[in-house]
Amino acid sequence: MAHDDLATLGPAAEPSTTSPPELRDAAGPSRPAAEEAVPEHSREAGPAARWLPRIVIAGLVLAALNLRPAITSLGALMKEVRDGLGMSGTVAGLLTSVPALCFAVFGIAAPRLARRWGPGAVVCAGMAAIAVGVAVRPYAGGTTGFLAGSALALAGIAVSNVLLPVVIKTWFPRKVGPMTGLYSMALALGTSLAAALTVPMTGAVGGSWRTGLTVWALLAALAVLPWLAVVRQRRSAPEAPRSGARAPGEAPLRITSSPTAWALAVFFGLQATAAYITMGWMPQIFRDAGVSAGTAGVLLAVTMAVGVPLSFVLPSLASRMRHQGPLVAVLGLCGLAGYTGLALAPAAGSWAWALLMGIANCSFPLALTMIGMRSSSPAGVVKLSAFAQSVGYLISIPGPLLVGTLYQHSGGWGLPIALMAGLMVPQIAVGVLAGRDRRIEDER
Numbered sequence: 001m002a003h004d005d006l007a008t009l010g011p012a013a014e015p016s017t018t019s020p021p022e023l024r025d026a027a028g029p030s031r032p033a034a035e036e037a038v039p040e041h042s043r044e045a046g047p048a049a050r051w052l053p054r055i056v057i058a059g060l061v062l063a064a065l066n067l068r069p070a071i072t073s074l075g076a077l078m079k080e081v082r083d084g085l086g087m088s089g090t091v092a093g094l095l096t097s098v099p100a101l102c103f104a105v106f107g108i109a110a111p112r113l114a115r116r117w118g119p120g121a122v123v124c125a126g127m128a129a130i131a132v133g134v135a136v137r138p139y140a141g142g143t144t145g146f147l148a149g150s151a152l153a154l155a156g157i158a159v160s161n162v163l164l165p166v167v168i169k170t171w172f173p174r175k176v177g178p179m180t181g182l183y184s185m186a187l188a189l190g191t192s193l194a195a196a197l198t199v200p201m202t203g204a205v206g207g208s209w210r211t212g213l214t215v216w217a218l219l220a221a222l223a224v225l226p227w228l229a230v231v232r233q234r235r236s237a238p239e240a241p242r243s244g245a246r247a248p249g250e251a252p253l254r255i256t257s258s259p260t261a262w263a264l265a266v267f268f269g270l271q272a273t274a275a276y277i278t279m280g281w282m283p284q285i286f287r288d289a290g291v292s293a294g295t296a297g298v299l300l301a302v303t304m305a306v307g308v309p310l311s312f313v314l315p316s317l318a319s320r321m322r323h324q325g326p327l328v329a330v331l332g333l334c335g336l337a338g339y340t341g342l343a344l345a346p347a348a349g350s351w352a353w354a355l356l357m358g359i360a361n362c363s364f365p366l367a368l369t370m371i372g373m374r375s376s377s378p379a380g381v382v383k384l385s386a387f388a389q390s391v392g393y394l395i396s397i398p399g400p401l402l403v404g405t406l407y408q409h410s411g412g413w414g415l416p417i418a419l420m421a422g423l424m425v426p427q428i429a430v431g432v433l434a435g436r437d438r439r440i441e442d443e444r
Contacts, residue, residue, distance in 0.1 A: 042084035052233050056171050059226035062181070063123060063160055064186035066223050069194035069216045070134050070153045071099050075279075076198040080209035085143050097397055098147075099154055100276065104393040106158035111386045118383070119163045119170070125162075129156030131220035138210035156220075162385045169372050169381040176372040177319025184311035184365030190219075192304045210257045253380060258440040260374055263433035264367065265388040267328070267396025270427035271363035274335060278303060278357050278421055280400045282342075285413055288344035299354040306358025307365075314362055315369040324370055328363070330433030332424050335360030339421040343414065360424075363431070367392075376439045384440055399423070 074081065074095070082092050113122045130153045137149025164183060172179045194216065202212025255261050281304065283296040291299070318324045321368075338356035341349045371388055375381045403416045 011339055048143075052230065053171060055173045055226045055229050055233075056167065057179075057182070058361075059123070059223070060164060060167065060183050062219075062223035062226060063164060065129060065190035065193075066130050066216075066220045067157050067160060067187050068191040069219065070130060070150070070157065072191055072194040073198040073216050074150075076195060077202065077209045077212055081146070082211075085146060087143050087146075091143060091147075095147075095150070097401065098150065099157075100272065100393040100397045102151060103158045103161060104156035104390045106155040107162045107386055107390040107393070110159040110162035110228045111382050113159060114163055114382055115165070118231070119166050120227060120230045123160050123163050123167065124224060124231055126156035126158075126160040127220055127223040127227060129153060130160075131217045131224065134220060135214050135217035138213050162389055163382065165368055165371050165385045166378050166382040169375075170378040177316040177369060180319075180365065180369045180372055181312040181315035182369060184315060185308055188304070188365075191300065192308060195304060196301060199404060206256045213262040228316060236407060251312070251443060253382045253383065253441060255440065258443045260434060260436070260438055260440050260443060261384055261387055262391075263430045264370060264384065265391035266395065267363075267370075267427060267431040267434045268367045268388045268392030270423055270430070271361075271367055272392055272396035273399035273423060274420065274427070275361050275364060276396055276400045277361045277403050278361060278434055281403055281407075281416070282354075282357065285342055285346055285417075286350055288352075288413065291347055291350055295350075299350055302351070302354045303358040303361065306355060307362055310359065310362045312363040314365050318366055318369045319373065322437040324366065324373075324435030325432035327366055328435055329428055331360050331366065332428035332431065335424045335427075336421055339417050343417045343421075363427070364433075367434075370434055374434070374438070375442055376441050380439070380441055 023085040048160065078092060078095075110122065117125075133149045133151070133153025133156065137146045137153070138148045140146055165180070166180045168176060168183065198212055198216075200210060201215055205211045205215065279300070283293075283300050286296040286299055289291055314327070318327055321327070334356045338353045338360060341356070346353065366390070371385050372381060375384050404420065406415045406419060407413060
């Protein structure tokens with residue numbers, strides 16, 4: 001079914017959703033999220049339609065759980081994969097940069113796909129692509145087949161990355177913060193579970209790295225089911241009125257001319273750079289300081305686990321604030337403190353630095369929340385989400401490679417850590433700009 005507007009996935013946007021969140025909240029008590037999302041025709045259509053918002057919530061959680069295991073499960077078994085496929089070190093290094101590149105390239109296509117098929121159908125297809133890609137890549141025959149299967153899975157992740165904030169804006173316009181928190185928490189949980197469980201699960205299923213990687217396809221296949229129900233129900237329901245349409249005589253929204261969009265894209269890119277550097281290099285920093293390999297792995301797990309509860313709380317807090325700049329600054333200062341500690345006393349204060357870096361990495365759910373708050377319509381959110389994430393992931397690609405180059409040529413961690421700390425300064429600056437209380441529609 002072709003769609004002319006992105007909002008046809010969910011209920012028609014109420015008139016109040018085009019005003020800032022604080023004005024909408026002041027208009028009166030908000031309904032529960034699930035009730036709020038049900039359009040009038042759905043309330044009259046029977047119990048199946050009334051259950052639809054709850055199915056959307058289940059779909060959001062399951063989709064978010066699948067947005068990182070394809071990546072983190074591979075990291076846990078990289079040595080076995082390299083040995084099994086005869087993969088060179090260069091190709092293995094390339095695999096660490098492929099996710100960000102795929103997120104940028106395929107994420108650009110998400111708005112066009114959503115206009116044609118609707119966000120729900122595209123997310124459903126994205127989950128199916130993850131399931132197929134993860135299932136076939138270990139058995140696709142050599143390094144080339146493995147890369148092709150990984151690219152398919154990453155394409156599904158990329159379009160879902162962009163469109164899930166749109167689903168939240170469409171279905172839960174008064175609950176952007178709490179729903180983004182639920183989504184972000186599930187994403188962090190999926191990341192942590194894949195990192196922690198892949199190796200023991202591989203042992204439990206016979207020790208084959210191929211089976212250990214394929215297991216995660218089951219979770220992605222499960223995520224397809226609620227989205228199939230959403231798409232099927234939307235096709236059988238009357239067409240929802242269009243939202244986010246441009247008024248007669250109104251100038252078109254050019255996302256590249258919006259200062260807020262650029263600030264948000266750079267902020268997204270710098271926080272992603274910090275996160276990839278932390279995940280890729282922090283254990284090595286601790287090991288070079290004399291920390292055991294086992295403890296270094298636990299420290300990384302602590303850094304990742306901190307994001308699970310904070311990813312739920314932070315978006316709700318951010319959505320209640322007119323300006324998210326103070327939160328940006330607090331998270332950035334935690335990052336600066338963590339990097340300073342890594343430079344001065346990496347082993348002595350390792351647990352404190354791991355905790356601080358975990359807090360700093362929660363800039364990701366904050367960025368997602370701001371994407372939902374910086375536009376007044378689902379159509380605007382999908383443009384902003386695609387732009388900020390695609391540009392942001394492109395910005396993030398050189399960071400981990402540059403850190404590795406500096407480490408190799410300097411023989412120590414002084415210069416790499418100085419680079420990490422230095423990048424926190426522009427991250428705070430652009431994050432404060434992105435957090436201002438304005439909408440990209442006001443910058444036409």
